[in-house]
Amino acid sequence: MDVINHDILIVGGGGAGLRAAIEISKSNPSLKTAVVSKVYPMRSHTVAAEGGSAAVLKEDDNHDLHAYDTVKGSDFLADQDAVEVFVRDATREVVQIERWGCPWNREEDGRIATRWFGGMSRKRTLHAADKTGFHLLHALFQTSLKYDTLMRYDEWFVAALLVDEGKLGGVLALDTRRGVFSILAAKAVILCTGGVGRMYAFTSNAGIKTGDGAALAYRAGAPIKDMEFIQFHPSGLLRTGILITEASRGEGGYLYNKDGKRFMENYAPSKMELAPRDIVSRSIIEEVLAGRGFEGPYGSYVQLDLRHLGEAKIMEKLPMVRELCLDFAGMDPVYEPIPIRPTMHYTMGGVHTDKDGKTPIAGLYAAGEGGCVSIHGANRLGSNSLTELLVFGARAGRSAAEYVPISKPCSSERLQSLAKREMDIIQKRYMQPGNGKEKAGAILADLRKTMDEKVGIYRTDDGLKDAVQIIQRLKERFTGIRITQQSKVFNTELTGAMELDNMLEIAHVIAMNARIRKESRGGHARKDFPKRDDEQFLHHSLVFKTPEGPKRETFPVTITKWKPEERKY
Amino acid sequence: MGEEITLNITRYNPDKDGKYTTQRYSIPYKNDWSILDALNYVKAELDGSLTYRWSCRMAVCGSCGMMVNGTPRLTCSTYLNEFYPKEITIEPLANFPVIRDLVVDINDFMAKLKSAKPWIIRKNKRDEDDTSKEYLQTTGQMDKYYQQTLCINCTLCYAACPVYGLHPDFLGPAVIALGHRYNKDSRDEGKADRREVLASEHGVWKCTVVGDCTEVCPKHVDPSAAIQRTKVDSAINWFFSFLTGRK
Structure with a gap:
């Protein structure tokens, strides 16, 4: 080589x-x-x-x-x-x-x-x-x-x-x-x-x-x-999940539920719409769960209203928000509130x-x-x-x-032998067209559904247990992946399979770690353990790959000036 | 079975037979699908070998430009409902060599981009990496170049440019616009360094002011106007050098 x-x-x-x-x-x-x-x-x-x-x-x-x-x-x-x-x-x-x-x-x-x-x-x-x-x-x-x-x-x-x-x-x-x-x-x-x-x-x-x-x-x-x-950004444009920037709120935009209320006053009265993302995203989900969201063909949502900023300010400070709304949601934020829900970010x-x-x-x-x-x-x-x-x-x-x-x-010589070992894996794993039956697209779709539903904003032990099992099954299915072509030039089926393999590998670690962390902290919110637990979990998780599967260790958090305190806004 | 729409897609694979063919795919018609959504459907469900580039699907990365019914477009922000119920023809961007199917070779564009020196040039090189304080620049000074900073390098303007089609040596719209962008930036002192390229025989003077580049630009960069302004600048420079005898 x-x-x-x-x-x-x-x-x-x-x-x-x-x-x-x-x-x-x-x-x-x-x-x-x-x-x-x-x-x-x-x-x-x-x-x-x-x-x-x-x-x-x-x-x-x-x-x-x-x-x-x-x-x-x-x-x-x-x-x-x-x-x-x-x-x-x-x-x-x-x-x-x-x-x-x-x-x-x-x-x-x-x-x-x-x-x-x-x-x-x-x-x-x-x-x-x-x-x-x-x-x-x-x-x-x-x-x-x-x-x-x-x-x-x-x-x-x-x-x-x-x-x-x-x-x-x-x-x-x-x-x-x-x-x-x-x-x-x-x-x-x-x-x-x-x-x-x-x-x-x-x-x-x-x-x-x-x-x-x-x-x-x-x-x-x-x-x-x-x-x-994992961070969920509060304002994903409905249907696609495309980002509508937090600057919309930084420049003065409001979030409304269907009762016309700026609901952030219930969750972060001092920061309102400018609370950190994990808090705003959970607040939106709470509103929807309480029946105060809007409903439409693309599911539940709340509104991000920029109308009071006026066209001149929107064009000066938020021109891309307007472009994105026009191009990808068919609406104009100068005249209408933007339909949003949290998007993985x-x-x-x-x-x-x-x-x-x-x-x-x-x-x-x-x-x-x-x-x-x-x-x-x-x-x-x-x-x-x-x-x-x-x-x-x-x-x-x-x-x-x-x-x-x-x-x-x-x-x-050493590089050649290391590379040969890797090439053998690649040949076997990704490049035997016709042998397998599994479509990469179907495995990916199942992975994405699982992550959205079970490793999303709110997590539970049952959901995470399911997620780990499903991902393990998807990994098994991957070994029977079908690549329909052997063309060398720009083979996106091959690179797509390698990307999918990467995602499966990491998704497994995410779900496993989320299950072990029995507390709620920042972007990791457990319905069954709603409080932060510094006694047991004020540490980083480090995961190593071993032949027996992912192995988790803990690693200390460095604290210099700021002792952990209750996080309120 | 719901409504369907037909896509006629150019296929080309140098590994196979190296011939350009057109393949027809009938797919479900969805009112809110972009052309890119439709291509992703074909690849996932009908034909894994279909090859094209895409990434951000929000019209900012510049990957997914193709000819849609003969016009260069970003396929992520072009919708089926613009054409339905008519058939849609999807071809690789014109004026570029094709690598495979809808993927074109933009290396020529990349080399030209570098040749225009699209970075801040200072007479005192130490200024360039000095982090002690920012350069001051008023909003008025920024307005002079800001429009041309918006180029996403999607190369739609090259696919639309009849001059580039005939003369591949032509620097082309986006590259000249970027050169102009730096020339007009109050922080830059590199206009003379760029003149050699921008005003060369392959530079601004090749442009015949058709204006198709500006028409197809998804970001309203207006390369055509940038080219005409660069022409004016280099004519003035030529005139003064003639008067004063300096180069």
Whole structure:
């Protein structure tokens, strides 16, 4: 098999991946660095983030306030030392991306403007209208083009990490255009592959969000952390689950039930619509369960009303919300309230890393939604994730660039034998068309239904027990998967099967962890254990893959300044 | 059986016979389905080999552009009900080499994108990575370039551009618009570095002002206007260099 040598590979070309790539290219252009992505980088899902990016920039704000808001938002599961690093670096990173061309909205005097966001005690969310992720991603991508030393493997799918005795040696990757597998050797790999959203049916996430990085690391022996914590965003557009930004509420939008009442006063009287996402999402479900939701052909919903903001403000601050409503719901928020319900949005958990993106495997790093430092704990605050991509993308890049000169590459023979073992698995598992009967689409549909119904906003022991069993059955069905073609060129049936396999692997861990965590904390809400239980569960979960199945361990939460307290808004 | 709609989809697989054919699929008609929903239905239920790109399904990632009844469109935000009960023809984006079925090769576009130097260029390089404070920029200054920042690189404008169809060397609408975007940004000082490419023989002067790029742009970037403004700028620059003798 072909071996192409590198120093550092970045898997995934979204915000975290490109920020890491730029950091390395800038600090040490002599390193042979490449971004490997299953899509062209500017297609990455960072592009769909809307509302903004949080950082301390204004005189009335400070890093302790941002850190405290984040820790409280996390329901005290975030590692406070990591959060302190995050908020400090954040200020520098949002200015850096401004210098790279991001068109942040401005104050009258030309300084960067900020807006309100859920769970934030100050107006600290920078934004580029409501297309912040789009602008941030394109600014990063376009800036990355100025580094001639930075290579890219666009539309290459990473099928396995090659790890030799606890040390990273490279990846096995499929060039989807040619249909050929190669070994991309590297001393360091940074996984920046995003979350797992696609395993849910009602989600704001793009088709590419299939948990690839978590599955790759997990199979290679690295633990994945806090996977049970899934964020449901309160405002998913009815029918599709497409995101309607929290900035709609940050700019003054109201939520109404069918009695015309701003129901958030019953749940978070001080923050109202700007309570953190887990709380607003549960409140919407409570309203619907109490019969106070609206009913329509696409199910129950509540209304997000922007009409009082007026057309001028909507066009200036929320133009994408209007476009999305017109294009995907056939209604205009200038004249009508938006029908919304909670949509699966974000994966708090991910590959276990420290503050510099390091995993327990030497040479393996992770950053962004696919990693878990953890700064979000049990619930992420809106607008902390775009900032996270910048801060931890840069940190992982720096840390990998420091590691590479002092490490030795894996031998070519060893890589060949590791790759051969992986190729045998791939051949057997995905590439025997005609042998199986199971349609990938049917397995995926069953997985998504199971996750929505049993591993959703509210969870119970019975439901989670069912979910684990169903997922185990789906995994068995997967072994009989039918691929109808053997074509090499752009075989999306093959990559689709590998993505489905990744999702099944991680879904199992999510359901298992959710069942074991018999408490309610942040985004993990158990009907049968409605209270947070710090005595038993103030810890992270780490899950390792073993031949006997997923093995769960606990990992301590770092607490520096803020003792856990009751979380009220 | 409910109502049905017929899709005529271009098939091409270089691994098989390398011939372009059209395959007909009859699928259930749903009033609220996009073309992309229909393609996903075909792939999941009827024919797993059908090949196309998609991702965000909310008109921002730029992956799913195709020719729909002869016009370049984003298929995630184009609905069956616009055409029903007529048949719908779905082809790969025009003017690009086809990789397979509805997937086209955009590497030429990617290379041109880089050639226009779409990043902030400063005379003092240290400014570019200085994080001590932001550049000041008023909303008025931002208005001068903001429209052209909205390009999602979907390449629909290349599929619509008759000049690009005839002269593949033409830089094309989106790339010129992006060059213009940086030229007009008050934080940038790289106009002279971009002139060589934008005003080259393959740059703005190739454009014959058909305006189809602006017509098909799903994000209202108006590349045509950006090209005409860049022409004016480079004509003025040429005129002054003629007067002053500088290059």
